[in-house]
Amino acid sequence: MKCETIKNMMSSYIDKDLNNIEKAEFEKHLAECEECRAEYESLTDIIAACGNLEEIELPQNFRTELHQRLNEEKSKRNFFSGIMGSKRMKMAAGLVAAALVIAIGIGGSSLLFDNSMKMAQSADSAPGYGIAPAPAAMPEAPAAPPVYYDSDLAENKAKSRELETAAAEERGMGEDSVGMQFNESLMAKEMAPSQGLEGQAAESARSGRMVIRSGNISVNVENVDKAAADIRQMTESSGGYVENSQIDNVTVPQFPVYDAGSEARETTQKYANMTVRVPENRFEDIFNNIKGMGKLVSENISGSDITAEYRDTTARVDNLKIQEQSLQQLMAKAKTVDEILKIESELNRVRTDIDINSGNLKRWDNLVQLSTIYVYMRELKPEELKSVDVPGTWEKAYQGFIKAVNNVVEGFQKTLIVLVAAIPYLFVAGVIAAIGFLAARKIKLKKKQ
Amino acid sequence: MSDLEKLLIKKSQSGDVESFELLISSYDKRAYNIAYRIMGNEEDAKDMAQEALLRVFKSLKDFKGQAAFSTWLYRIVTNVCLDELRRRKNEKYVSMDSTIHTEDGELHMELCSDKETPESVYERIEQRELIRNAIREMNEDYRTVIVLRDIQGFSYDEISGMLDCSLGTVKSRINRARTMLRDKLKESMELSRENIV
Numbered sequence: 001m002k003c004e005t006i007k008n009m010m011s012s013y014i015d016k017d018l019n020n021i022e023k024a025e026f027e028k029h030l031a032e033c034e035e036c037r038a039e040y041e042s043l044t045d046i047i048a049a050c051g052n053l054e055e056i057e058l059p060q061n062f063r064t065e066l067h068q069r070l071n072e073e074k075s076k077r078n079f080f081s082g083i084m085g086s087k088r089m090k091m092a093a094g095l096v097a098a099a100l101v102i103a104i105g106i107g108g109s110s111l112l113f114d115n116s117m118k119m120a121q122s123a124d125s126a127p128g129y130g131i132a133p134a135p136a137a138m139p140e141a142p143a144a145p146p147v148y149y150d151s152d153l154a155e156n157k158a159k160s161r162e163l164e165t166a167a168a169e170e171r172g173m174g175e176d177s178v179g180m181q182f183n184e185s186l187m188a189k190e191m192a193p194s195q196g197l198e199g200q201a202a203e204s205a206r207s208g209r210m211v212i213r214s215g216n217i218s219v220n221v222e223n224v225d226k227a228a229a230d231i232r233q234m235t236e237s238s239g240g241y242v243e244n245s246q247i248d249n250v251t252v253p254q255f256p257v258y259d260a261g262s263e264a265r266e267t268t269q270k271y272a273n274m275t276v277r278v279p280e281n282r283f284e285d286i287f288n289n290i291k292g293m294g295k296l297v298s299e300n301i302s303g304s305d306i307t308a309e310y311r312d313t314t315a316r317v318d319n320l321k322i323q324e325q326s327l328q329q330l331m332a333k334a335k336t337v338d339e340i341l342k343i344e345s346e347l348n349r350v351r352t353d354i355d356i357n358s359g360n361l362k363r364w365d366n367l368v369q370l371s372t373i374y375v376y377m378r379e380l381k382p383e384e385l386k387s388v389d390v391p392g393t394w395e396k397a398y399q400g401f402i403k404a405v406n407n408v409v410e411g412f413q414k415t416l417i418v419l420v421a422a423i424p425y426l427f428v429a430g431v432i433a434a435i436g437f438l439a440a441r442k443i444k445l446k447k448k449q
Numbered sequence: 450m451s452d453l454e455k456l457l458i459k460k461s462q463s464g465d466v467e468s469f470e471l472l473i474s475s476y477d478k479r480a481y482n483i484a485y486r487i488m489g490n491e492e493d494a495k496d497m498a499q500e501a502l503l504r505v506f507k508s509l510k511d512f513k514g515q516a517a518f519s520t521w522l523y524r525i526v527t528n529v530c531l532d533e534l535r536r537r538k539n540e541k542y543v544s545m546d547s548t549i550h551t552e553d554g555e556l557h558m559e560l561c562s563d564k565e566t567p568e569s570v571y572e573r574i575e576q577r578e579l580i581r582n583a584i585r586e587m588n589e590d591y592r593t594v595i596v597l598r599d600i601q602g603f604s605y606d607e608i609s610g611m612l613d614c615s616l617g618t619v620k621s622r623i624n625r626a627r628t629m630l631r632d633k634l635k636e637s638m639e640l641s642r643e644n645i646v
Binding site: 007008010011012015017039042043046047049050051052053054055056057058059062063065066067069070071073074077302304305 | 464466469470477478481482485486491495498499502503506507514515577580581584595598599600602605620623624627628630631634635
């Protein structure tokens with residue numbers, strides 16, 4: 001072998017990345033060629049010296065500084081809540097809210113129109129609203145304050161709704177990660193279309209991707225025992241099995257808050273924890289079925305891709321098997337006891353490696369073919385199940401927004417009604433004021449004269 | 450990946466700073482050391498390591514868990530460092546301690562230190578110091594593989610994941626980098642021997 005080739009192999013040799021044949025050739029050359037040996041030794045020296053370079057400690061303020069920067073980053077992320085801190089930003093938020101109201105108004109949703117019609121009707125049905133509270137000689141005084149008060153209130157409400165909407169949006173952002181994981185697993189499903197059980201995994205390692213999938217579900221159900229039995233039945237009929245199932249009946253003391261005098265009562269609460277393994281292709285259905293058994297509290301699906309490791313290990317096993325064969329051929333030619341023993345020990349090593357690696361492959365096959373679902377169930381009585389029913393974030397935000405819009409519209413309408421209703425009084429008051437003013441001037445003039 | 454790590458990642462993804470700090474507490478020192486070896490001085494190392502960890506926090510939501518978290522983290526660290534070095538190169542940034550390539554040849558700039566006592570001169574020719582300098586003078590791509598393989602001891606697989614290049618590229622780059630390092634060291638050792646005499 002040429003020195004040039006040997007030089008190229010040097011790093012691989014040092015890092016034990018050569019196969020046995022290459023290794024033997026390398027060592028043989030090194031024993032013969034002084035130049036290469038010197039080069040090899042200088043390289044190993046340097047590498048050892050690199051490894052000996054001291055590890056330096058973190059600077060003292062490293063973590064505290066990082067902590068600060070992380071918190072800054074976090075508050076930047078909480079854009080809306082950060083903004084709401086300052087007064088000026090509150091005003092800006094108000095303006096934004098107003099702009100939104102106008103935009104919606106112009107957008108002309110029929111819903112808004114309906115609402116304002118209703119408002120107008122309700123204003124009509126309160127007859128004499130604008131005229132009634134005007135008994136005195138100066139009528140604009142009592143009429144005006146409620147107007148300001150109302151519009152103020154409306155604005156305030158609009159602001160608070162805006163805050164709620166912002167908060168809701170933020171929460172929505174937080175939930176993104178769950179959605180993403182779900183997407184990923186969907187992708188994984190498309191990529192790993194393994195249908196049957198045995199041997200499919202190895203096939204899909206070559207063609208598609210090997211993904212170990214697992215899901216977490218937490219649901220509130222009416223009857224834990226029944227749900228657990230259903231899940232067991234479903235799992236077993238799909239070809240999977242229940243790995244773990246536990247049902248707890250927990251007694252919880254209840255202290256009535258309002259009534260300090262009464263005795264503490266006890267309620268029992270049933271929980272179930274189950275781990276089930278189902279065939280990969282039925283994962284989605286069964287997951288959704290369990291989800292539908294009660295009120296969903298949380299769900300999460302995740303996949304971890306082991307394609308690369310799987311492929312590497314398969315290749316390693318193949319290589320080892322070839323090695324085993326050649327060793328067996330060698331064994332046939334062996335003559336001395338010493339040779340036989342040496343080959344025997346090498347064979348042993350290779351076979352152990354094969355066992356370990358193919359064991360890993362089997363384990364992976366199993367993990368990929370059978371997805372894992374972790375189920376957590378809590379028993380709730382039917383009426384509790386209903387009362388737990390909270391509208392979703394968007395629903396709340398939507399309703400808040402509609403309310404805010406209605407308040408603003410109502411405010412405008414009331415202002416307009418009162419203003420229009422006050423016109424006669426304003427007119428009379430103006431005339432009286434003018435007469436009074438003129439009279440006062442005349443009196444003044446007379447006095448001067 | 451352990452279950453705890455998975456949980457911490459999930460919590461960090463939703464912006465929990467404490468979980469994130471716990472998550473990186475076993476990696477930050479190594480991250481800092483990688484940055485130190487690539488950048489060549491402690492100040493830059495601190496800036497780069499913090500920048501990288503901040504970036505990890507920001508982009509954690511994109512982390513899908515295909516590779517090990519540590520590999521992914523160190524990958525960001527090396528990327529941040531290499532980006533910075535490239536940026537400096539483009540800005541014709543002259544560090545106070547670097548080699549500038551001019552048309553007439555190489556110019557090595559160095560801060561002269563007040564502490565240049567006979568002892569420290571002697572210390573400077575120590576092998577360790579020589580290696581440190583030689584690594585510092587290497588081209589950043591080769592320096593990075595030396596740092597990752599021979600100083601930090603990552604496997605070829607891990608390095609190919611961190612640098613986002615094929616195993617073959619990593620192998621040949623490491624081979625080339627080691628030879629380069631050796632040649633550089635030979636040079637500087639001869640130089641220092643001349644100086645003593």
